[in-house]
Amino acid sequence: MTTAPPKLDKSATAGEAAPAAALHTGTSDLRSLVSRNLRQSGIYVAFVVIVALVAILTDGLSLNPTNVTNIVLQYSYILILAIGMVIVIIAGHIDLSVGSVVALTGAVSATLVIKQGMPWWVGILAALAVGLAIGAWQGFWVAYVGIPAFIVTLAGMLLFRGLAQEVLHSVSLSPFPPAYGKVATGFLNGLIGGNGYDAFTLLIFALAVLGYAFSSYRTRVARVRYQQPVESFPLFVLRVVVVAAVVMWFAWQLAHARGLPIVLIILAVLILAYGVLTKRTVFGRQVYAIGGNLAAAQLSGVKVKVVNFWIFVNMGFLAGVAGVIFSSRSNGAQPGAGNMFELDAIAACFIGGAAVTGGVGTVVGAVVGGLLVAVMSNGMQLLGVDQSIQSVVKGLVLLLAVAFDVYNKRRAGASR
Amino acid sequence: MAENILEMRSITKTFPGVKALENVNLDVRRGEIHAICGENGAGKSTLMKVLSGVYPTGTYDGEILYDGAPASFGGIRDSEHLGIVIIHQELALVPYLSIAENIFLGNERRGRGGLIDWNLANAEAAKLLQSVGLDEYPVTPVGQLGVGKQQLVEIAKALSKDVRLLILDEPTAALNDTDSAHLLGLLRRLKERGITSIMISHKLNEITAIADRVTVIRDGKTVETLSLAAGEVTQERIIRGMVGRDLESFYPPRESSPGDEVMRIEDWTVWHPSQDRKVVDGAAFSVRAGEVVGIAGLMGAGRTELAMSVFGRSYGRNISGRLFMHGKEVRPRNVAEAIDAGIAYATEDRKKYGLNLIEDIRTNVSAAALEKLSHGGFVNGNEEIKVAEDSRKGMNIKAPSVMSIVGKLSGGNQQKVVLSKWLFTDPDVLILDEPTRGIDVGAKYEIYTIVNRLVAAGKAVVIISSELPELLGTCDRIYTLSAGRITGEVPVEQATQENLMALMTKERELVA
Helix, strand or coil, X not given: CCCCCCCCCHHHHHCCCCCHHHHHHHHHHHHXXXXXXXXXXXXXXXXXXXXXXXXXXXXXXXXXXXXXXXXXXXXXXXXXXXXXXXXXXXXXXXXXXXXXXXXXXXXXXXXXXXXXXCCHHHHHHHHHHHHHHHHHHHXXXXXXXXXXXXXHHHHHHHHHHHHHHHHHCCCCECCCCHHHHHHHHCEECCCCCCCCCCHHHHHHHHHHHHXXXXXXXXXXXHHHHCCCCXXXXXXXXXXXXXXXXXXXXXXXXXXXXXXXXXXXXXXHHHHHHHHHHHHHEHHHHHHHHHHHXXXXXXXXXXXXXXXXXXXXXXHHHHHHXXXXXXXXXXXXXXXXXXXXXXXXXXXXXXXXXXXXXXXXXXXXHHHHHHHHHHHXXXXXXXXXXXXXXXHHHHHHHHHHHHHHHHHHHXXXXXXX | CCCEEEEEEEEEEEECCEEEEEEEEEEEECCCEEEEECXXXXXXHHHHHHHHCCCCCCCCEEEEEECCEECCCCCHHHHHHCCEEEECCCCCCCCCCEHHHHXXXXXXXXXXXXXXXXXXXXXXXXXXXXXXXXXXCCCCEHHHCCHHHHHHHHHHHHHHCCCCEEEEECCCCCCCHHHHHHHHHHHHHHXXXXXXXXXXXXXXXXXXXXXXXXXXXXCCEEEEEEECCCCCCCHHHHHHHHHCCCCCCCCCCCCCCCCCEEEEEEEEEEECCCCCCEEEEEEEEEEECCCEEEEECCCCCCHHHHHHHXXXXXXXXXXXXXXXXXXXXXXXXXXXXXXXXXXXXXXXXXXXXXXXXXXXXXXXXXXXXXXXXXXXXXXCHHHHHHHHHHHHHHXXXXXXXXXXXXXXXXXXXXXXXXXXXXXXXXXXXXXXXXXXXXXXXXXXXXXXXXXXHHHHCCCEEEEXXXXXXXXXXXXXXXXXXXXXXXXXXXXXXCCCHHHHHHHHCCCHHHHC
């Protein structure tokens, strides 16, 4: 959580003689800082509000340990798709095919494991390989032939759905051997005991919190060394403590239920890895550059075709991961699996602050956007709201989120 | 009837912060071909937009008399209603529609029940095409025609509106010699039919060949109106009117001591990406370390195209010629390779091609040399901030921090960000395309100072500019470019605005 407004270190500003002119630009920047942070942090505020609202409406039932675990298990594959999708969207593309790719990769895996009797890991590797191949296929058409991603992936949506049905001969396959099912429904628990709660889960989370605190501290030290503005030390401590408290509460809930879901570990690793990829690597920065101004990126030496190609390869890979988890969770493969997943993933990205015009968006934002939809849907299910009404609410939330984004941008443009 | 079909009196048009037109007067006689001349940005197009109603009455000061009566236009439709039709440089045709559909777009020939009568439309279109000398079927899609023929379709469209005063903005800029000659012939025939034309053009040989009178505009003011009858319409006279101005901005002084040659191109030819013509034709130039070389040329001369084709083949097709860096031939196939070869190119349109406006100063500065800040693909964010911070201070970019969004900076500060970006690639030669376009005088001075600093550090700089005083004030040598060819190379001591302008308007046949 880096959204706390940076407080200028006094020693950093004192060195600059700041006459009236600089002061003037300083205030206009403060305004841009606020509007920018509003855009970024709006999603977190909205998330907290939704969680609180659902908790109140369900008399706290939604915060019940079993339910918290369920939300993670039930929506993990959407979140994984959203991670890949937000990169595609930042670069200014779209991918409509991921639902079909989930079906096809699951179908290939199920055919190998259930029909051919291969070991569970062969199925997983095959699914990932198929995902990569599909990504390369779509990346080729988008990057090197120059066909808009909307068309390529619309074709892919039909193509891979058809292939999934072909592979399965239009019948469902089930069940997987238990080892395969562990991926999506397994837990790591009881490894070091505990009295009514799982000590192992708590330990892992405690280590994660420590890691977070340590890396935050190191970042802070490095920023100070480079004379960058940092928040004041008490504020820094407060931020770490709040984050730690929220995370440990979540861990407590999980420990009281069934322990640490394996899916959650996969998800955490992916969020971390892709967060670093988008924010800290040359590749990630080139993705933002392409989405922000394609011509300028090209004239700055960015190899646009290569970057676009790998963006789609990556999307295919993550769709393969989602395919494995979905087939594992549903304990089999169905020709109609993953229907409309692409729309849920796209919605998660836009709710999470990605811009329709490209160049803007974050992995964490997309994941929180996905969680927001997840908590909302879950809450409505707990309340027994009709499927039809759920769909109406989801549609309105998406519309409002993008309207907020457009409004923000227009306001920012007007103040220019 | 009044002798003058049009009189524009004391037209003053102000944009926020800029006076584009100041007390401009223009008289156009009935049935004449009247040319308007002036440098880029002199205010020619603005004047024509006032006349055609693009800027409606009330948004400017002054008076327009049409046929002796005061005219007020709320928009283009009002002026077209009186027979004033403007044909812009960027043709306003829909490529997928047929010739007839384009001619009657917005002016459809309706039959019974309000439906379009296509037989009537095509028949009328055929007649109009005949009158402009275009031998094509009215049902042919416009996209299949060359630019020259498209220009004729635009004129046919104007005729369909019963045009009495035809305004052409740079009609021959994109045409080859044959098409230009055809177009000029057509204007003469229209004159015989009593249609008055106003033509904006940079091509002085065309103007002297066709115009009855010429009005010269400079810096938003009318300089003079020359008359063919009085023997005043000569190229020399027009050039004197166009450039006769004092140096307004200051240029910081610089010691000039050029060293070894850094970059040289030979026999450089570039074809237009979609049209069948050469945009750059056999160009050759060189630049030495510690030297500023200028490239002067009017709009459409191929300046930007030349620079971009050198910069990793970013423009055009069938690029041929040789490029040498430090005497060794290099063949950069893309921008990354050009940057590696030590070339940097700062574009003339920084918003469209130079900057990621939604990102901050930091990411824009590092964008062209991110690998210098990274190990194993990971960007060192703190080092990046330090680099950007150094640029902010060194370039005097007026922004509270390097995290400021570039889109919110002023033009001058944006340009400094662009320069920072290219300096961070540590180039040997820096090509600056219109480096001071759209920025105020103070920031211009700062940019010139930065250029001087670079040259003093041994970099080679190429400046492309439409402002001759700028080139005279900053360069050691100036090349002139006309219609894709280098027409001259002048040491700055011998260069004057007049002799440069003469070389810049020198036409192809005169060169050979």
